[in-house]
Amino acid sequence: MAIIYKYSFAKKIIETNTIVGNNYNDVKELPQEIIYENNEIRINLNPRDVVYGLGQSTRGMNKRGGIYSSFCSDVVMHLEESPSLYGAHNFLLIHRDNPIALFFDTPSKVTFDVGFTDSNLIRITMEEWNGACFFIKGENSLDIIKEFRILIGESYLPPLYGFGYQQSRWGYKNEEDIKNVVDKYEENDIPLDAVYLDIDYMERFKDFTINSEAFPNLKDFIANLKQKGIHLIPIIDAGVKIESGYDVYEEGIKNNYFCQDENGNPFIASVWPGLVHFPDFLNSNASKWFGSHYKKLISLGLDGFWNDMNEPAIFYTPKRLEIAIKAVKETKDTLDLNVYDYWALLGNFEKLANNILDYKDMYHVVENKKLNHYDVHNLYGYNMVKGTSEYFKENYKERMFLISRSSCIGMHRYSGIWTGDNRSWWSHLELNIKMMPNLNMVGFLYSGADTGGFGSDATRELVCRWLEFSLFTPLFRNHSSIGTRNQELYNFSNPKEFSNLIKLRYALMPYLYSEYLKALKNNTLLFTPLALKYQNDECCLEIEDELIVGDSIMIAPVYKPNTTKRYVYLPEDMLLVRFRGYNDYDTKKMSKGHHFISVKLFEVLVFILPGKMLLLTEPKNSTSKLNMLDLIAIANVNPTAKYEYFLDDGKYINSEIKKYEIVANEEKTIIKL
Ligand code: MIG
Numbered sequence: 085m086a087i088i089y090k091y092s093f094a095k096k097i098i099e100t101n102t103i104v105g106n107n108y109n110d111v112k113e114l115p116q117e118i119i120y121e122n123n124e125i126r127i128n129l130n131p132r133d134v135v136y137g138l139g140q141s142t143r144g145m146n147k148r149g150g151i152y153s154s155f156c157s158d159v160v161m162h163l164e165e166s167p168s169l170y171g172a173h174n175f176l177l178i179h180r181d182n183p184i185a186l187f188f189d190t191p192s193k194v195t196f197d198v199g200f201t202d203s204n205l206i207r208i209t210m211e212e213w214n215g216a217c218f219f220i221k222g223e224n225s226l227d228i229i230k231e232f233r234i235l236i237g238e239s240y241l242p243p244l245y246g247f248g249y250q251q252s253r254w255g256y257k258n259e260e261d262i263k264n265v266v267d268k269y270e271e272n273d274i275p276l277d278a279v280y281l282d283i284d285y286m287e288r289f290k291d292f293t294i295n296s297e298a299f300p301n302l303k304d305f306i307a308n309l310k311q312k313g314i315h316l317i318p319i320i321d322a323g324v325k326i327e328s329g330y331d332v333y334e335e336g337i338k339n340n341y342f343c344q345d346e347n348g349n350p351f352i353a354s355v356w357p358g359l360v361h362f363p364d365f366l367n368s369n370a371s372k373w374f375g376s377h378y379k380k381l382i383s384l385g386l387d388g389f390w391n392d393m394n395e396p397a398i399f400y401t402p403k404r405l406e407i408a409i410k411a412v413k414e415t416k417d418t419l420d421l422n423v424y425d426y427w428a429l430l431g432n433f434e435k436l437a438n439n440i441l442d443y444k445d446m447y448h449v450v451e452n453k454k455l456n457h458y459d460v461h462n463l464y465g466y467n468m469v470k471g472t473s474e475y476f477k478e479n480y481k482e483r484m485f486l487i488s489r490s491s492c493i494g495m496h497r498y499s500g501i502w503t504g505d506n507r508s509w510w511s512h513l514e515l516n517i518k519m520m521p522n523l524n525m526v527g528f529l530y531s532g533a534d535t536g537g538f539g540s541d542a543t544r545e546l547v548c549r550w551l552e553f554s555l556f557t558p559l560f561r562n563h564s565s566i567g568t569r570n571q572e573l574y575n576f577s578n579p580k581e582f583s584n585l586i587k588l589r590y591a592l593m594p595y596l597y598s599e600y601l602k603a604l605k606n607n608t609l610l611f612t613p614l615a616l617k618y619q620n621d622e623c624c625l626e627i628e629d630e631l632i633v634g635d636s637i638m639i640a641p642v643y644k645p646n647t648t649k650r651y652v653y654l655p656e657d658m659l660l661v662r663f664r665g666y667n668d669y670d671t672k673k674m675s676k677g678h679h680f681i682s683v684k685l686f687e688v689l690v691f692i693l694p695g696k697m698l699l700l701t702e703p704k705n706s707t708s709k710l711n712m713l714d715l716i717a718i719a720n721v722n723p724t725a726k727y728e729y730f731l732d733d734g735k736y737i738n739s740e741i742k743k744y745e746i747v748a749n750e751e752k753t754i755i756k757l
Pocket of ligand 1 (some may be wrong): 253254282319392393399421489504505564567
């Protein structure tokens with residue numbers, strides 16, 4: 085049992101809507117191990133304590149040794165030293181004998197120095213201490229996480245198609261391009277459930293419009309794809325183009341739905357469409373109104389969206405651009421270093437994007453109160469998604485697919501996330517692996533990275549290894565940036581091998597989907613660090629590159645180039661299943677301890693825990709065609725194996741989850757439910 089306590093600082097400046105549970109006790113004092121002094125919270129660490137949390141953040145699974153800030157940021161380069169990524173996930177879990185977790189419920193920036201300045205000290209600072217600190221105590225870290233998840237509410241459940249393989253690339257311009265992708269996947273017999281439409285499908289980047297030259301028959305096109313079990317997922321950006329006659333712009337102006345500047349005029353920034361206004365998503369009428377515009381796209385047959393640039397990302401504001409240009413003009417055609425600071429001049433331009441000073445110039449009006457954007461920044465993307473999702477739920481019975489780039493805790497109830505603009509770097513595959521448990525802790529179960537990497541050029545080997553990991557993540561999307569090497573799987577030699585890999589994902593769907601439903605309903609992790617499951621095993625404490633996935637299996641992905649072997653520690657006896665394809669595998673009993681195991685390219689190793697099993701089905705080229713009741717169980721019988729199989733229709737909001745008890749007495753059993 086874990087218990088949550090709530091300690092309030094000054095009143096929150098706005099209702100954050102991060103929590104929904106009432107499983108906490110209000111307290112007037114912080115416990116003795118949390119020192120709150122001089123506007124700083126300090127917690128001492130023992131050398132062996134492991135600190136998890138902070139959801140989407142850089143560095144390892146154990147956050148020790150880094151300094152992080154939660155301030156939703158459009159980060160072009162995810163570096164080890166990047167303080168923030170796109171999400172604000174203010175949760176820390178100190179895993180030790182008497183574990184404790186902290187959650188800061190505040191809309192503003194929080195800085196977490198997790199043993200960076202002083203290796204045995206956590207220091208937490210906020211510019212304005214408002215909101216509350218929840219602290220959770222219990223005997224077991226996993227109980228603490230569960231209690232926290234109950235507090236923040238049930239995670240988002242996408243339709244089943246969201247678990248299929250998805251292909252995306254920034255640069256698909258028209259129907260032809262999309263058709264080509266679909267055809268190539270079909271020709272190469274590689275399963276596919278969705279293709280994304282990036283910004284080019286719109287008419288001059290205007291939200292909720294379609295470039296009708298590029299997509300003359302979008303409705304029919306969508307219907308034809310749906311027959312094959314393929315969904316199109318268009319992007320929606322936060323900024324609304326300033327253009328008279330454009331309905332979204334006109335309605336926003338008429339109803340005062342846009343964020344304001346200090347004088348009460350709509351705030352102006354520049355993003356893809358050119359000059360834009362940002363909807364004031366913190367005003368619930370405005371976010372509902374924006375949400376209702378999705379109807380135009382839904383009526384064409386679309387049923388999935390990705391909300392982008394909702395930190396919000398700003399390329400520049402006219403105000404700051406003018407300052408930069410003026411400074412250049414003042415150099416009077418000379419760059420005499422004695423007179424002008426060249427770096428400062430250049431800096432004016434380099435700092436145009438996502439400048440904090442611009443956020444400080446922007447305002448929201450919530451219940452007649454004018455709030456500075458900077459103080460409530462972390463709620464912006466969340467409320468874009470909330471409006472979208474609430475509109476869907478009020479008007480449709482089907483579950484809509486929805487992912488967002490920016491997020492904060494609470495948003496996990498409304499959508500999933502992709503982890504933003506990573507690169508085709510091995511270190512980003514590693515980051516992806518280590519981030520998953522931390523994302524799960526803060527409720528983001530439906531998540532995944534741009535597989536293969538968004539920026540930079542991917543190699544066949546990297547794409548293969550990345551897919552080998554991503555085939556276990558709920559969001560399974562290959563996405564890349566315009567200007568980089570094409571990364572659709574048919575572009576690499578011997579696509580048959582990729583076909584095998586993707587088919588394995590579809591074969592594993594009964595297990596993966598069932599475990600997702602369980603993690604959602606039971607408030608458990610889909611990806612569990614070994615140290616949390618095997619708390620008495622010293623060897624597990626530092627392992628960050630092996631994960632328990634769901635309840636039955638462990639994985640040990642390869643994340644280094646030119647590697648065909650991997651060191652793997654087994655905390656107990658396990659059954660190794662070496663997949664070369666969904667119906668081409670062998671098994672081997674492995675004993676607890678240290679192993680050095682061969683993992684050739686395109687091989688996927690799954691370790692089944694004692695008494696547990698994996699469920700497979702015959703793969704099809706779309707999730708819509710899978711038979712989720714016709715199964716093969718591969719079990720680590722000990723002496724039998726049991727599994728509780730969760731399944732729903734994968735389609736409707738109110739669909740009921742059926743539970744099947746499956747028992748196996750042999751390593752391989754055919755099961756018809
Ligand atoms: O400024 O829409 O993270 O996935 O392809 C870049 C273009 C804007 C950022 C997203 C990325 C998307 C890209 N967008």
